[in-house]
Amino acid sequence: MNNKYSPYLQNILIFILILISLSINQYYAMKGAFPIESFAHYDISLRILSGDIPFRDYWAVSGIFIDYLQSIFFLLFGNNFQIYVLHASILNAIATLVSFIFFKELKLGNLYSFFYAVCFSFLAYANSGTLYVDHHTSLICLISSIFLLKGINSNNKVYFFIIPIIVGIAFFTKPAPTIYFFILYFFILSIYIFLNKKFYLLNTLIISSFSFFLFIIFFGYINNISFLNFFNQYILFPATIADNRFGNIDYSMKNLIFQFNFLYVFLAPIIFFYFKNIYKKKSYLKSNESFYYLIIIGLSFCLMFHQINTKNQLFILFLIPILSSFLHSLLNENKGEGTKKIIFLICLISFSLTIKYHLRFNEGRKFHELQNVNFDKAVDASLIDKKLSGLEWITPINPNPKLEVIQIIDSLKSIKSIKSGYMVITNYSFYSASLNQNTNSPSRWFIPNGGAYPVDEQNPFFKDYRNILIEIIKRKKIESIIIVKPVDVTEITRYLNPKCLDRNKLDEITLELKIKKDCNF
Numbered sequence: 178m179n180n181k182y183s184p185y186l187q188n189i190l191i192f193i194l195i196l197i198s199l200s201i202n203q204y205y206a207m208k209g210a211f212p213i214e215s216f217a218h219y220d221i222s223l224r225i226l227s228g229d230i231p232f233r234d235y236w237a238v239s240g241i242f243i244d245y246l247q248s249i250f251f252l253l254f255g256n257n258f259q260i261y262v263l264h265a266s267i268l269n270a271i272a273t274l275v276s277f278i279f280f281k282e283l284k285l286g287n288l289y290s291f292f293y294a295v296c297f298s299f300l301a302y303a304n305s306g307t308l309y310v311d312h313h314t315s316l317i318c319l320i321s322s323i324f325l326l327k328g329i330n331s332n333n334k335v336y337f338f339i340i341p342i343i344v345g346i347a348f349f350t351k352p353a354p355t356i357y358f359f360i361l362y363f364f365i366l367s368i369y370i371f372l373n374k375k376f377y378l379l380n381t382l383i384i385s386s387f388s389f390f391l392f393i394i395f396f397g398y399i400n401n402i403s404f405l406n407f408f409n410q411y412i413l414f415p416a417t418i419a420d421n422r423f424g425n426i427d428y429s430m431k432n433l434i435f436q437f438n439f440l441y442v443f444l445a446p447i448i449f450f451y452f453k454n455i456y457k458k459k460s461y462l463k464s465n466e467s468f469y470y471l472i473i474i475g476l477s478f479c480l481m482f483h484q485i486n487t488k489n490q491l492f493i494l495f496l497i498p499i500l501s502s503f504l505h506s507l508l509n510e511n512k513g514e515g516t517k518k519i520i521f522l523i524c525l526i527s528f529s530l531t532i533k534y535h536l537r538f539n540e541g542r543k544f545h546e547l548q549n550v551n552f553d554k555a556v557d558a559s560l561i562d563k564k565l566s567g568l569e570w571i572t573p574i575n576p577n578p579k580l581e582v583i584q585i586i587d588s589l590k591s592i593k594s595i596k597s598g599y600m601v602i603t604n605y606s607f608y609s610a611s612l613n614q615n616t617n618s619p620s621r622w623f624i625p626n627g628g629a630y631p632v633d634e635q636n637p638f639f640k641d642y643r644n645i646l647i648e649i650i651k652r653k654k655i656e657s658i659i660i661v662k663p664v665d666v667t668e669i670t671r672y673l674n675p676k677c678l679d680r681n682k683l684d685e686i687t688l689e690l691k692i693k694k695d696c697n698f
Contacts (some may be wrong), residue, residue, distance in 0.1 A: 561582055
C-alpha cells in the first residue's frame with residue numbers, strides 16, 4: 178500500500194480497535210455473575226462517595242486505586258452496572274491501544290499489528306468483564322513494561338518519569354504482582370543505566386518516585402487515613418498470606434511448565450534467540466535489543482509466577498499475542514527460506530489459541546465459574562434493581578436463577594424494613610446501591626479462607642480486624658448485623674461474643690443479629 182495512505186489506515190484501525198475492545202468487554206461482563214467477584218468494587222466505590230475511607234471503614238488488602246477511580250466513574254456518569262463495567266472496558270481499550278503501539282514498534286506493520294491487537298482485546302479483560310484486581314494490576318504492569326521499552330528505544334526521559342507513577346498505581350491496585358515488577362525494573366534499569374552510562378536517568382526516576390510518594394502522603398493526610406492501619410492491612414497482613422501461599426506452591430513440572438505450554442511455545446524460541454545473540458557477541462548485553470528481550474522475558478515470568486501464586490483461573494492469556502508478535506518480529510530479521518511459512522504458523526497458532534480461550538473463558542465464562550450453568554435460564558437482573566439493567570442474572574451458587582432473584586428481592590425488602598443502623602455482611606455487593614443506604618460492610622469480600630481478612634486467631638492481625646469491626650459498630654451506631662446467605666454467620670461470630678447477639682431470621686437467606694445493649698464484645 179502507498180505510504181501516504183498508511184496514517185489514514187492506522188487511524189481507522191485504531192478506531193476499530195477501540196470499538197472492539199470496549200464492546201467485547203461490555204458484552205461478556207453482562208453474561209452471568211459470580212457475586213463475590215463480579216461486584217467486588219461496586220458498593221465500596223459508592224460508599225467512598227458517601228465519605229467512607231479504606232483501612233478505617235473497611236478492611237483493605239487490595240483494590241484501593243480501583244475503588245477510588247470507580248467512585249469517580251459513578252460520580253460523573255451515574256450509579257448503574259453498565260458504568261461499573263465501563264471502567265474495566267476502558268482499561269481493556271487502553272491496554273489494547275498501547276499493545277497496538279508496541280506491535281507497531283516491532284515493525285510488524287498496520288495489518289499484523291491490528292491482528293495481534295484484536296487477539297489481545299479478546300484475551301485481556303473480557304474473561305472477567307467486571308472489575309477484578311488481578312486483571313487490573315497485570316494490565317497496568319504490562320503497560321509499564323511497554324513504556325519501559327519505549328523509553329529505552331527512544332531515549333525519551335518522559336517515559337522514565339511516567340514508569341514509577343504507573344508502578345505506584347499498580348501497587349495501590351494490588352501489591353502482587355507489582356512487587357515482582359519493581360524488582361524486575363530495578364534490575365533492568367540498573368544494568369541499562371550503568372552499562373550505557375546514562376546516569377542522568379537516575380534523577381528522572383528519583384524525582385518521579387518522590388513526587389508520587391508525596392502525593393500518596395498528601396492523599397492519605399487529607400482523607401485522614403491512618404498510616405498504621407494502612408501498613409498493617411495493605412503490607413503486613415498480605416505478607417502473611419504470601420508466606421502461606423509460597424510455602425504451598427507446587428514446583429512440579431506440571432505446575433511450572435505444562436500449565437503454561439500455550440506461552441512456552443513462543444517464549445522458548447525467544448529465550449533461545451536471546452542466548453544465541455549473547456553467545457555470538459558479548460557486547461550484545463548492552464544493546465537496546467538485549468533489553469527488549471529482558472523485559473519481555475521478565476514480564477512473562479513475573480505474570481506466570483503471579484498466576485501460580487494466586488491459584489486462580491487463567492488471567493494472563495493476553496501474553497499470547499504479546500509473545501507471538503515479539504517472536505514474529507525476531508523472525509522478520511531473518512530473511513532465510515521458510516521464514517514466511519514460520520510466521521504464518523505463528524499467526525495461526527496465536528489465532529487458534531485466541532479462539533480456544535475466547536470460547537472457554539468469554540463464551541463459557543469459566544473465569545467466574547459459570548462454565549456449567551445453562552445461560553438459557555438467565556433472568557433479567559433489572560428485576561432485582563433497575564441499576565443492574567443489562568445483566569443476565571445467573572450464578573454458579575444457585576442452579577435456579579429465578580428463585581435466587583426472588584430471594585434477593587425478599588432480602589432487600591427485609592433489610593429496608595429495619596429502621597435502626599445496620600451492617601450487611603453479604604457477597605451480593607450491590608446492596609448499598611439497591612438500598613440507597615451505606616451497608617457499612619467491614620470487608621469487600623467474605624470468604625472463610627483468610628485471603629481477604631484474618632480468620633485464624635493465631636494470625637497476628639486477627640485482633641486488628643476484630644478491633645476495626647467493633648470500632649465501626651460503635652462509631653456508626655450499628656444495632657443490627659445482617660447476614661445474607663451464602664455467607665455464614667461465623668464470619669461475624671468468630672469476632673464477636675455470640676451471647677451479645679439475638680438471632681432473628683428475616684427470610685430464607687437473611688438473618689438479623691440484633692446487638693444487645695451494654696454488651697461486652
